[in-house]
Amino acid sequence: MVPKVLQLKCYCNQYPWGKQGSHSLAATLCSKTPGTDFKIDENTPYSEMWMGTYPELPSYVLETGEDLQDVIDKHSAELVGGNVAKKFNHTKIPYLPKVLSIAEALPLQLHPNKSLAAKLHARNPDQFTDPNHKPEIALALGDFEAFCGFKPLTDIERLMKLPPLQAFMPQIRKPDFDDQMLKYVVKSMLEASDEAIEKINDALMKLPKEAFGADSYIPDLIPRLAKQYDKCDNGTVVALVTMNYLQLNAGDSIYIPADGIHAYLSGDIIECMARSNNVLNTGFCPRADRDSIDMFISCLTFTPHDAKEAMLPPKPFERCKNGKVKIYAPPMSEFNMLAAELGDGESETVEALGGPAIMIVTRGEGTMKADGKEHKLSEGYVFFIGQGVEVEYKASSGLQMFTAFVE
Ligand SMILES: [Zn+2]
Numbered sequence: 001m002v003p004k005v006l007q008l009k010c011y012c013n014q015y016p017w018g019k020q021g022s023h024s025l026a027a028t029l030c031s032k033t034p035g036t037d038f039k040i041d042e043n044t045p046y047s048e049m050w051m052g053t054y055p056e057l058p059s060y061v062l063e064t065g066e067d068l069q070d071v072i073d074k075h076s077a078e079l080v081g082g083n084v085a086k087k088f089n090h091t092k093i094p095y096l097p098k099v100l101s102i103a104e105a106l107p108l109q110l111h112p113n114k115s116l117a118a119k120l121h122a123r124n125p126d127q128f129t130d131p132n133h134k135p136e137i138a139l140a141l142g143d144f145e146a147f148c149g150f151k152p153l154t155d156i157e158r159l160m161k162l163p164p165l166q167a168f169m170p171q172i173r174k175p176d177f178d179d180q181m182l183k184y185v186v187k188s189m190l191e192a193s194d195e196a197i198e199k200i201n202d203a204l205m206k207l208p209k210e211a212f213g214a215d216s217y218i219p220d221l222i223p224r225l226a227k228q229y230d231k232c233d234n235g236t237v238v239a240l241v242t243m244n245y246l247q248l249n250a251g252d253s254i255y256i257p258a259d260g261i262h263a264y265l266s267g268d269i270i271e272c273m274a275r276s277n278n279v280l281n282t283g284f285c286p287r288a289d290r291d292s293i294d295m296f297i298s299c300l301t302f303t304p305h306d307a308k309e310a311m312l313p314p315k316p317f318e319r320c321k322n323g324k325v326k327i328y329a330p331p332m333s334e335f336n337m338l339a340a341e342l343g344d345g346e347s348e349t350v351e352a353l354g355g356p357a358i359m360i361v362t363r364g365e366g367t368m369k370a371d372g373k374e375h376k377l378s379e380g381y382v383f384f385i386g387q388g389v390e391v392e393y394k395a396s397s398g399l400q401m402f403t404a405f406v407e
Contacts, residue, residue: 002075004371004386007062008358009035010051017104018047024101025141025268029362032380035062048271049099051358051382051404053092056129056277059358059382068384069093072356081387084355084406087333095335097272097358097404100138100264104228108147108235108263108283111136111256116299117278128278133258135332136273137312139339139402140248141362144267147243148254149304153177155215159241160185162211164203167196168237179302186238186300190282190293194232201231217245228284235283239263244307251339255312255330259301270362272404274334314339319351338403342366342395349392354407357385363400368393377401 012030020042022028027046030038040046050057053069061071069092072079076091088094111134112120120128138146150156157177160169168188174181192200201222209216218240225236239245243261246254256262263284280291280299304310314326317338325348328337342348342364359382366377369392370385377399385391385403393399 002071002078003373004078004389005368005373005375006068006071006384007034007375008051008059008068008382008384009033009062010049010059010382011036011057012038012046012049013057014044015047016045017102017106018045019101019103019268020045023103025362026099026101029099029360029380032378033382045103046101050096051098051360052096052275054096054275054277059384079384079386080356081354084387092275093356093358094275094406095272095404096275097270097337097360097402099360099362100269100271102264102266102269104266105225105235105284106264107279107281107285107289108239108261109279109281110259110261110296110299111273111276112278112280112299113258117276120278130276130278132274132276132278134273134276134278135258135260135330135334136256136271137253137328137330137337138256138264139253139270139272139328139337140250141268141270142250144248144252144269145265146246146248146254147239147263147265148246148256148310149244149260149262149306150182150242150302151244152306153179153182156182156185156242158213159215162204162207164200164207165241167200168192182242182302183297183300186242187293187297189237189241190234190296192234192237194230197234197237198232201226201236215240215245221245225284233283235263235285238283244304244310246307246310251314253312253314253328254310257301257303259299260303261300270337270360270402272335272337274332317350321349322347324348325350333406335404335406338405340393340399340401340403342393342399344395344397347392347394349390352388352390353385353405355387355405357403357405359383359385359401359403361399361401364395364398366393366395366397366399
């Protein structure tokens with residue numbers, strides 16, 4: 001019989017926006033994962049630790065070295081269960097959790113919906129490596145800054161009255177500033193030349209802070225973003241003028257629907273997404289890396305349309321004994337996320353879930369009893385937990401754990 005709890009080896013990638021060396025939580029957790037020969041180089045940025053079975057950076061079973069997906073394929077009934085396999089019509093884990101350590105803005109991006117993703121994958125499988133959509137959540141482990149969705153139309157309309165931004169407004173204007181108008185504005189911001197963007201950023205910085213009303217962070221963020229990329233990066237104007245700027249604390253989470261515009265700016269987060277790696281980039285990256293503006297604009301969604309709508313607040317998770325687990329449940333079918341915090345000496349039992357789970361320890365030490373075995377828990381330990389397994393946690397020193405699962 002296959003063991004239903006498998007400790008995993010996971011790996012970390014090195015995009016330039018990641019935090020440097022051991023400042024990167026992704027790298028630190030990865031280096032503490034047993035069984036990897038991963039050593040932190042202090043001169044390298046480390047961006048994302050991936051947990052799961054996406055082929056680009058898959059996880060391996062610690063004990064045997066097997067690719068996790070191979071084990072799952074061999075024992076899908078025991079590990080994934082019939083319900084989940086039927087729901088998704090395959091036995092792959094339908095989600096992909098990651099730890100991200102962000103020092104600089106990630107590209108301004110959206111993840112295409114299913115029908116566009118399928119078309120793009122068929123046309124260009126090297127860039128679009130799967131036919132799936134990729135709605136995602138980002139859960140802050142500490143201070144986290146992000147641009148996410150659009151501001152309310154009234155706020156954008158107010159900012160667009162600033163003289164330097166007039167150039168992005170259409171010649172013929174409808175009486176109301178609606179989503180069609182916003183689409184036009186975003187498109188003209190993305191199409192503007194380097195010189196135009198630089199000039200407009202300079203002009204915005206010369207305005208008195210009061211001119212920005214509630215959005216007085218804008219003149220402070222222009223030089224910060226300019227330092228990271230370029231004063232002429234089109235993403236700066238789009239993000240600052242049209243998007244929600246969120247400053248989140250540990251435990252806060254946002255949900256990004258398919259086709260939702262977003263760019264993460266700084267912090268350490270747990271991210272989880274539908275099993276996909278498709279992305280369209282338009283800013284905070286060199287021009288050569290940008291996808292077609294027309295394509296980007298054609299699939300833009302206008303949800304969320306204010307900061308509050310972007311938030312995904314947790315709820316108590318009912319299926320545990322001691323109330324130490326919360327659930328983040330985005331409006332999508334591929335996964336939910338559990339967050340557990342146990343103080344020194346505390347314990348918790350989570351009832352058997354109806355599908356596969358992936359759990360990471362982000363803080364503390366303790367033990368996990370599951371499937372008739374006791375496992376040591378420590379920072380950076382990652383486990384696959386098959387369907388139908390009750391799990392008993394005990395903390396020797398304050399434990400923090402995140403578990404993605406599907407049923
Ligand atoms: Zn994203």
